[in-house]
Amino acid sequence: MFRKFSLVFSVSLVFLILNSFGQNSKTILNLMPYPEKIIVTEGKFRLDSNFTIGITGKPNARIYSYATGVLQRLDARTIILLKQGYLNASDSSKDASFLIHCDNPGKIELGMDESYSLVVTSDKIKLSSSTDIGALRGMETFLQLVASDAKGYYIPCVEITDKPRFAWRGLLIDVCRHFHTVDMLKRNIDGMAAVKMNVLHLHLSEDQGFRIESKTFPKLHLLGSNGLYYSQEQIKDIIAYAADRGIRVVPEFDMPGHSTSWFVGYPELASGKGPYKIETQFGVFVPTMDPTKKSTYKFLSSFIKEMAVLFPDEYFHIGGDENKGEEWDKNEDIQQFMKKNAIKNNDELQKYFNQNIMKILIRNNKKMMGWDEIFQPGLPKNVMIQSWRGLDNMVSSAKEGYQTILSNGYYIDLSQSASEHYLNDPLPDTVKLNEQQKKLILGGEATMWSELTTDETVDSRIWPRTAAIAERLWSSSSMKDVDNMFSRLDVVSLQLEELGLTHLKNREMMMRRLVGNDSIGVLKNFIDAVTPWKGYKRESKGIGYTTTTPLSRVVDIAVPDEPVARHFNLWVKMYLKSPNDSLKDLINGQLKTWKNNHDKMVVLISKVPSLKEIEKVSENLSALSATGLDCMKYIASKQKPEASWLAKQKTIVDDAKKLLAEVDIAIIPAIQQMLDSLK
Numbered sequence: 001m002f003r004k005f006s007l008v009f010s011v012s013l014v015f016l017i018l019n020s021f022g023q024n025s026k027t028i029l030n031l032m033p034y035p036e037k038i039i040v041t042e043g044k045f046r047l048d049s050n051f052t053i054g055i056t057g058k059p060n061a062r063i064y065s066y067a068t069g070v071l072q073r074l075d076a077r078t079i080i081l082l083k084q085g086y087l088n089a090s091d092s093s094k095d096a097s098f099l100i101h102c103d104n105p106g107k108i109e110l111g112m113d114e115s116y117s118l119v120v121t122s123d124k125i126k127l128s129s130s131t132d133i134g135a136l137r138g139m140e141t142f143l144q145l146v147a148s149d150a151k152g153y154y155i156p157c158v159e160i161t162d163k164p165r166f167a168w169r170g171l172l173i174d175v176c177r178h179f180h181t182v183d184m185l186k187r188n189i190d191g192m193a194a195v196k197m198n199v200l201h202l203h204l205s206e207d208q209g210f211r212i213e214s215k216t217f218p219k220l221h222l223l224g225s226n227g228l229y230y231s232q233e234q235i236k237d238i239i240a241y242a243a244d245r246g247i248r249v250v251p252e253f254d255m256p257g258h259s260t261s262w263f264v265g266y267p268e269l270a271s272g273k274g275p276y277k278i279e280t281q282f283g284v285f286v287p288t289m290d291p292t293k294k295s296t297y298k299f300l301s302s303f304i305k306e307m308a309v310l311f312p313d314e315y316f317h318i319g320g321d322e323n324k325g326e327e328w329d330k331n332e333d334i335q336q337f338m339k340k341n342a343i344k345n346n347d348e349l350q351k352y353f354n355q356n357i358m359k360i361l362i363r364n365n366k367k368m369m370g371w372d373e374i375f376q377p378g379l380p381k382n383v384m385i386q387s388w389r390g391l392d393n394m395v396s397s398a399k400e401g402y403q404t405i406l407s408n409g410y411y412i413d414l415s416q417s418a419s420e421h422y423l424n425d426p427l428p429d430t431v432k433l434n435e436q437q438k439k440l441i442l443g444g445e446a447t448m449w450s451e452l453t454t455d456e457t458v459d460s461r462i463w464p465r466t467a468a469i470a471e472r473l474w475s476s477s478s479m480k481d482v483d484n485m486f487s488r489l490d491v492v493s494l495q496l497e498e499l500g501l502t503h504l505k506n507r508e509m510m511m512r513r514l515v516g517n518d519s520i521g522v523l524k525n526f527i528d529a530v531t532p533w534k535g536y537k538r539e540s541k542g543i544g545y546t547t548t549t550p551l552s553r554v555v556d557i558a559v560p561d562e563p564v565a566r567h568f569n570l571w572v573k574m575y576l577k578s579p580n581d582s583l584k585d586l587i588n589g590q591l592k593t594w595k596n597n598h599d600k601m602v603v604l605i606s607k608v609p610s611l612k613e614i615e616k617v618s619e620n621l622s623a624l625s626a627t628g629l630d631c632m633k634y635i636a637s638k639q640k641p642e643a644s645w646l647a648k649q650k651t652i653v654d655d656a657k658k659l660l661a662e663v664d665i666a667i668i669p670a671i672q673q674m675l676d677s678l679k
């Protein structure tokens, strides 16, 4: 509770300060993704218990349960005790306070019409869309508009017309390196709908696990997993749940590499001799399907047929990444086959494999999709390429006439700041493509690879940063103001909690587990100032991860863009630009907390051995905060420090940058800026 309160407090404080600085003179509402067009007009629509929703037109039935959910979320937030408890097809009164009209039922497919208009006047709210899917998107905008003042809750009067910039706005969830439950998927589907995302990409097979029941080849899930997989009934349930929220589900079965788990039960599919065991380490491994045997395609033909029925989406992802073909090189029969068929190298052999898989997919009315590596000269044009290696690859694919989506720059497993993802545009102004080629760039996907996630921590790796990616893919390319994005993201982050997402609430539970009682304040003060190492450093320089390594350390509780540290950095930036007393007090107060925290941390660590790894980092944070406090004195007195003092502070900053406990101290940039201002 305390954390939530303090976050709300500091968020509103940031707004207040931004406003007082006149940086936010245009009215910016807390909407994310921001609508295409919005006019804020005079007045407020007041919410009370008589508020009702009415639905007219020809919507798909999913709209009634969605609208019922909207009523419940509204009532939970406002406690206005709505008289209308739920909606069904009889709720079509034009007198309803919130009137939704949809021309036609929407179909959950690529290119579905998600546009809507929302007009709020002081006595009526009207949401119109050509499909019910557009209405779902508009209802989320409505919920984000709910505001309050001394008189109660209201919706500001606005005229919004909105539609997505890109048709493919996805989130990949890797359920293989660590399994994620149906509950996790459902709450994240809700989160996706809240920020208008429309594709859940399930990465279902990997070296570390085969995560879906196959009735045709049961040894895939029974021997290829640790017992953690989705039954076909669960998959149907997830797909229906997603469809009810206007979200497609695209399955990925990675082949021919990343496929050890297939071979545990069916070693005859592999190019090596085996036997094979489920992989417990992370990285890129050599086991690869044998693309030269007819029996491989017979197997895959039956398997894909089974999965093609289960997953209704037109797109079917075959992975195709990171196969060097080491097992192919060592296999005499494969080498003979290549010679006989004039296949010159492993890339060509993989192309041969892809062409065979493509025939199977076409027979099953599916479009093939794969990672960059499937892009080979001569690849048929009706294939879609997901670019993970760079924007250049994506642009080349589009130039060659392939549909493509971007994931490079949206790897949310790498603990980068939301600002980096936000500024990563699938179609930047600088890209030289003609109009036809630009249309082939369909959007992008955030990728939640799960080497370092569990059900407990994964939401905090997805949210709130994925909302910034959702905005990049929905809203205008001209939305580039990072501070403004963060101020809205802070609000959205809190709203996402109402959907059951655990990105905020699990932190305190995880802190309590380490500390062993409910006094987590000292640990929390520390975690407020740190973020996990970025990139692949944790995998290469961390404690040595396998699929069973605990993910319950301080680094797993810490999050990218740690809000307290981020607000602190923002305060310092603003203070250095334009000093004032309220900012000075905030900065000094926070620095004193961090400086004094270390002594308490030493006492805590003497009782909690699992925290020993952060002792030196805590000491560095304290020293850095002392530097910050001294800087504030110099800045206030307009005195320049001695060169020797500056040299000593440089050592402190350098120490604070050392790689320890897999966390970085997130306030180093602010302290460095303070020091630079004194030179």
Ligand code: ACM
Pocket (backbone or CB within 6 Å): 321, 322, 371, 388
């Ligand atoms: C990938 O990250 N290997 C697609």
